[in-house]
Amino acid sequence: xxxxxxxxxxxxxxxxxxxxxxxxxxxxxxxxxxxxxxxxxxxxxxxxxxxxxxxxxxxxxxxxxxxxxxxxxxxxxxxxxxxxxxxxxxxxxxxxxxxxxxxxxxxxxxxxxxxxxxxxxxxxxxxxxxxxxxxxxxxxxxxxxxxxxxxxxxxxxxxxxxxxxxxxxxxxxxxxxxxxxxxxxxxxxxxxxxxxxxxxxxxxxxxxxxxxxxxxxxxxxxxxxxxx
Amino acid sequence: xxxxxxxxxxxxxxxxxxxxxxxxxxxxxxxxxxxxxxxxxxxxxxxxxxxxxxxxxxxxxxxxxxxxxxxxxxxxxxxxxxxxxxxxxxxxxxxxxxxxxxxxxxxxxxxxxxxxxxxxxxxxxxxxxxxxxxxxxxxxxxxxxxxxxxxxxxxxxxxxxxxxxxxxxxxxxxxxxxxxxxxxxxxxxxxxxxxxxxxxxxxxxxxxxxxxxxxxxxxxxxxxxxxxxxx
Numbered sequence: 001x002x003x004x005x006x007x008x009x010x011x012x013x014x015x016x017x018x019x020x021x022x023x024x025x026x027x028x029x030x031x032x033x034x035x036x037x038x039x040x041x042x043x044x045x046x047x048x049x050x051x052x053x054x055x056x057x058x059x060x061x062x063x064x065x066x067x068x069x070x071x072x073x074x075x076x077x078x079x080x081x082x083x084x085x086x087x088x089x090x091x092x093x094x095x096x097x098x099x100x101x102x103x104x105x106x107x108x109x110x111x112x113x114x115x116x117x118x119x120x121x122x123x124x125x126x127x128x129x130x131x132x133x134x135x136x137x138x139x140x141x142x143x144x145x146x147x148x149x150x151x152x153x154x155x156x157x158x159x160x161x162x163x164x165x166x167x168x169x170x171x172x173x174x175x176x177x178x179x180x181x182x183x184x185x186x187x188x189x190x191x192x193x194x195x196x197x198x199x200x201x202x203x204x205x206x207x208x209x210x211x212x213x214x215x216x217x218x219x220x221x222x223x224x225x226x227x228x
Numbered sequence: 229x230x231x232x233x234x235x236x237x238x239x240x241x242x243x244x245x246x247x248x249x250x251x252x253x254x255x256x257x258x259x260x261x262x263x264x265x266x267x268x269x270x271x272x273x274x275x276x277x278x279x280x281x282x283x284x285x286x287x288x289x290x291x292x293x294x295x296x297x298x299x300x301x302x303x304x305x306x307x308x309x310x311x312x313x314x315x316x317x318x319x320x321x322x323x324x325x326x327x328x329x330x331x332x333x334x335x336x337x338x339x340x341x342x343x344x345x346x347x348x349x350x351x352x353x354x355x356x357x358x359x360x361x362x363x364x365x366x367x368x369x370x371x372x373x374x375x376x377x378x379x380x381x382x383x384x385x386x387x388x389x390x391x392x393x394x395x396x397x398x399x400x401x402x403x404x405x406x407x408x409x410x411x412x413x414x415x416x417x418x419x420x421x422x423x424x425x426x427x428x429x430x431x432x433x434x435x436x437x438x439x440x441x442x443x444x445x446x447x448x449x450x451x452x453x454x455x456x457x458x459x
Contacts, residue, residue, distance in 0.1 A: 033299075036276070036293060060313075083354055083355050085353055087353070095352060104353075104354055107313070108356055108358075108363075109359070110313075111316070112317060127321065127363075128358045130393070131392070133351065176304075176310055177295055177296075178292075
């Protein structure tokens, strides 16, 4: 079969068109660790589309230098689920004043909850947080003499992620430590929108190096040379 | 002794515990441990998805896609690999990481550790601390002996919210090295710059002197670090 005859269901859209698919009050995953691997171009498009409001955001943190923080500062995030929020004074203040709810999850539990959320497994036992405040309202169980906490997997309506390159089928590769939560979130959302630096022809990515097969991808947005 | 020298001594002493394998270093004093690890023999894991973290890049060579868990730019080594956060934490939780060196707010004589939250303050950041302490084969706490206010950190029981129960293996401070063996605290090393009585006064936890106890001269260790110590 010729390359030109292959077509997947992955769409290639502008950032503006892609984010117009985000329903109001969505539960939305956002990739990245700090600012590394964060889909800043897609987040800018969300900021520009003022109809998107009342979001529940699942992300490791809300980095002060990220567009995710700008979105938060506009009061459009109702709840945040992640592992680390103490770096932003504004986030701490919003929580304290009751403007935003926060659900704190250990980082390894967060990453596994995403992986399993995308794998059809609704809950899992982990030793992390056993006997601590974060486990106080959770079921626990002893296996082989050690205590484990029952944690629920995470899914969402939307994932905004960042990859390095996509091919024209929607297969993704990442770059260095910018991978982090992105491949996990791609699996765990109903609609996965990916920001990439470059879209390449079919065959240009080695099948051995593809990290996220296109089956986990719905929309690809090329960031464009003039966006940083 | 300057604060930096104290921190560098603690970091250097922690590195002496690590002669091979894979280690994850926390933020603060533990970050300095990297400077004293045997070259090529200890591999550094970073929870944001790097096994084989190299030194800081020279100015101008920073790559925004290549950072460590403290979000600082790093480099890679010939044996490095990249992976997603789930695989990274599987390395921890699955018991594949030989040791972690981390800081602490409090450590108890039974190995409990509190390192992420202070009572009465909002509890909004845990990061990977719980996963790391639960998963690493050895948990080495590298900390100053007292808080900046002069309060004891090594206690009979932690009063702050726990990071994990009974996971600490070794405690290293500027005055002493303690090991937790079968749930009990032992003093295995003391610097000659402090007396047994003075050490007891600043250590709230009860401990026994280990059979393999030894006394060391901190100043001579610091002299040997000269050249690497900045001030």
